[in-house]
Every structure is written in structure tokens, then in C-alpha cells.
Amino acid sequence: MPRVPRKILLNPGPATTTDTVKEALLVPDICPREKEFVQVLQQVRSDLVQIAGGRPDSHTCVLLAGSGTAAMDAVLNSVIPPEGGVVIINNGAYGQRFVDIARCYQLPFYDLHFPWGEWPDINRLRQILDEHPQISHLAMVHHETSTGLLNPLSEIAALAGEYQVSLIVDAISSLGGVPLQVREPQIDYLLSTSNKCLQGMAGLAWVICRREALEQSSRIPARSFYLNLYQQYRHFEANGQMQFTPPVQVVYALAQAIREFRQEGPEERYRRYRRNWETLMAGLQELGFRTLLPLERQSPLLTTVLEPADPQYNFDRLHDGLYERGFTIYPGKMQANATFRLANIGALVEEDIRAFLAALKEVLMELGVTVPVRYQS
Numbered sequence: 001m002p003r004v005p006r007k008i009l010l011n012p013g014p015a016t017t018t019d020t021v022k023e024a025l026l027v028p029d030i031c032p033r034e035k036e037f038v039q040v041l042q043q044v045r046s047d048l049v050q051i052a053g054g055r056p057d058s059h060t061c062v063l064l065a066g067s068g069t070a071a072m073d074a075v076l077n078s079v080i081p082p083e084g085g086v087v088i089i090n091n092g093a094y095g096q097r098f099v100d101i102a103r104c105y106q107l108p109f110y111d112l113h114f115p116w117g118e119w120p121d122i123n124r125l126r127q128i129l130d131e132h133p134q135i136s137h138l139a140m141v142h143h144e145t146s147t148g149l150l151n152p153l154s155e156i157a158a159l160a161g162e163y164q165v166s167l168i169v170d171a172i173s174s175l176g177g178v179p180l181q182v183r184e185p186q187i188d189y190l191l192s193t194s195n196k197c198l199q200g201m202a203g204l205a206w207v208i209c210r211r212e213a214l215e216q217s218s219r220i221p222a223r224s225f226y227l228n229l230y231q232q233y234r235h236f237e238a239n240g241q242m243q244f245t246p247p248v249q250v251v252y253a254l255a256q257a258i259r260e261f262r263q264e265g266p267e268e269r270y271r272r273y274r275r276n277w278e279t280l281m282a283g284l285q286e287l288g289f290r291t292l293l294p295l296e297r298q299s300p301l302l303t304t305v306l307e308p309a310d311p312q313y314n315f316d317r318l319h320d321g322l323y324e325r326g327f328t329i330y331p332g333k334m335q336a337n338a339t340f341r342l343a344n345i346g347a348l349v350e351e352d353i354r355a356f357l358a359a360l361k362e363v364l365m366e367l368g369v370t371v372p373v374r375y376q377s
């Protein structure tokens with residue numbers, strides 16, 4: 001296969017993939033009902049349970065054709081009983097997405113809102129749980145990709161344990177990138193996708209479920225025909241197949257990405273991402289950039305950069321100059337601050353980050369922005 005030109009994606013997924021993952025897309029045509037494909041699916045599902053730290057007897061992986069939002073949608077619409085309720089920790093765009101999904105399905109929910117980039121106030125969470133004993137679930141985003149904030153998962157899981165509520169964790173942009181275990185008490189559902197820290201292709205999402213919790217959800221009347229977690233699980237249990245047409249080639253690419261994740265090892269992937277992030281932070285600092293979050297809340301996966309106060313600075317022109325040089329940067333999502341985002345996940349190494357920093361400096365100077373960049377105060 002001719003080598004595909006390599007692009008450095010600093011958007012938070014779909015991330016840069018290896019040539020071997022790209023090549024894995026080229027497979028002989030196969031009917032997804034064939035045993036050969038069913039075996040690939042089963043392997044991928046059990047590998048994902050293992051990667052998330054689940055146990056084969058007590059956990060299962062429900063694969064869905066779709067992007068990360070499909071997993072968020074499926075889990076919320078499928079597991080919240082009408083007589084229960086879900087508290088949603090909302091401190092970023094993806095917490096807000098959980099809220100939007102809950103509203104769309106008219107679920108009983110509480111929007112526990114905090115400013116973007118701030119950790120949730122655990123006392124407020126405790127207060128809601130005290131006041132509403134019917135609450136059955138708690139939903140949170142592990143890594144808020146809208147800012148780069150890592151939410152305090154262990155602390156929230158401990159509280160969920162204390163109140164005996166079931167925990168739903170969106171680990172879409174963290175699974176495979178930072179240490180994370182679904183066996184953390186109370187995590188009943190952990191969501192992720194193929195195209196971020198696992199370095200596969202976009203098109204597959206999944207939920208790692210504690211079997212017992214999932215089986216209990218069978219009594220909840222279905223709110224969605226296509227994205228029903230229990231129905232999808234039932235099909236896997238019955239014949240190992242996906243209920244509807246899977247993105248066949250994306251499954252093969254994910255199987256290859258999982259092999260590469262195993263070869264590298266979870267600790268080394270984490271270390272590589274960390275090294276990328278440290279290189280990025282040091283380079284940004286040298287160029288005078290300020291970042292949004294204090295270090296204790298900041299993930300080593302994505303950084304929100306504050307835009308400088310220079311009349312020559314313009315995000316679109318910066319983006320375009322970098323894009324021409326093979327680097328993709330990503331706009332900010334915040335309303336309160338002018339920002340842009342840089343992710344350091346995917347098949348990237350420190351030299352890529354250094355090359356990016358050199359290109360960043362070059363484009364800033366080309367635009368006439370003063371380097372080191374300046375801020376108002």
C-alpha cells in the first residue's frame with residue numbers, strides 16, 4: 001500500500017493513526033454474519049473489557065456503530081429507570097451533552113452545573129443525593145475534552161459507593177491514555193471510542209458494563225429502538241453479532257490498534273503521552289503562552305491555551321498556516337475565554353511536538369505576532 005502522507009493531528013480525536021492501523025482497513029470483503037468476523041468482534045470486545053480493567057465474568061463490552069455521543073445516548077436512554085433519576089456533573093461541553101441527552105429523552109435528571117474548568121463541589125453533590133433519595137445514577141465525564149480538565153474520579157466513585165448509586169463514566173477521551181480501571185467500585189458503565197487514545201479509526205463506540213447492572217436494565221421500557229444497550233447486549237450474547245450492520249473495516253482497524261496498544265503497553269502509552277504533553281507545555285511557555293488550567297486539574301492529554309492579546313493574532317490564520325505545514329490545531333469551546341486547544345494523543349512522539357512548536361513560532365512570526373506572545377495583564 002502506498003504510504004499515506006503523515007499528518008500531525010493536535011485536535012482531540014480522531015487522532016493521528018499509525019500506517020499499520022490504516023493498512024488494517026484493507027481487508028477482503030466479508031459478511032459480518034460470518035463466524036470469522038464474529039470471532040474478531042468477540043476478541044475486540046473481550047480485549048476492551050481487559051483494557052478497561054474489567055473482569056470477563058462480571059463485565060461485558062457493548063459495541064455500538066457510531067461516534068462517542070452514540071455511547072452517551074445509549075447508556076442514558078437505556079439504564080435510568082423512570083422511578084429513579086440521574087445526577088449529571090456538568091463542568092464542560094460533554095457534561096452539558098449528557099444534560100442535553102437527558103432532556104431529549106425527558107429523563108428524571110439533575111443538572112449539577114459548575115463553571116467550565118472547575119472541579120465539582122462534592123458537598124453540593126452530597127446535598128443533592130441527600131435531598132433526592134430516589135436518585136439511582138450519577139453521570140460524569142472523566143476527561144473534559146472541552147478544557148483538558150481531569151475530574152476527580154476516585155472521589156466521586158467513593159461518594160457513589162457511599163450513597164449506593166450507579167456510576168456512569170464518560171472515558172471517551174481518557175481510556176488508554178491515562179490509568180483508569182472500571183473496577184473502581186460503583187462504576188457500572190464506562191464509555192469510550194475507537195479514535196482517541198486507543199488510536200483506531202472513527203466509527204465505533206462502546207460501553208463497558210457491569211453485567212449485573214446491565215441485566216437489571218432489561219426491565220426499563222426501551223426509549224430508543226436503535227441505541228438500546230440491553231438489546232444490543234442480548235444480540236451479542238445470543239450470537240456474538242452486532243444487532244445491525246457494523247462498520248466492518250473500522251473493527252479490523254480497532255483490532256490492530258488494540259494489538260499496538262498491547263505491544264506498547266498501557267504504562268508506556270501513558271508515559272509517551274506525558275512526555276508529549278511536557279514537551280508541549282515547556283514549548284508553549286517558551287513562546288509566552290498561558291494555559292487555562294492549574295496543573296493539578298490539567299490532564300496530560302489536552303491543553304487549553306489562552307489566546308494572546310496581539311492585534312496581529314488571528315486563530316483562523318494561525319490554523320491555516322499550521323495546516324499547510326501538516327499540523328492541525330483545534331478551536332476552543334469556551335464562551336468565557338478566547339482559547340484554542342492542543343491535544344497530544346494519537347501516534348505522536350516528542351519530535352512531532354517539537355516540530356509543531358517550531359512551526360507554531362514560524363507561523364506566529366509570519367502573522368506579525370510578537371513572540372514571546374503578550375497578554376493584557
Ligand SMILES: Cc1ncc(COP(=O)(O)O)c(C=O)c1O
Nearest residue numbers: 067068069094143145170172173
Ligand atoms: C469526553 C467526550 N465525550 C463525548 C464526546 C463525543 O464524541 P463524538 O464527537 O465522537 O460523538 C467527545 C468527543 O470529543 C469527548 O471528548
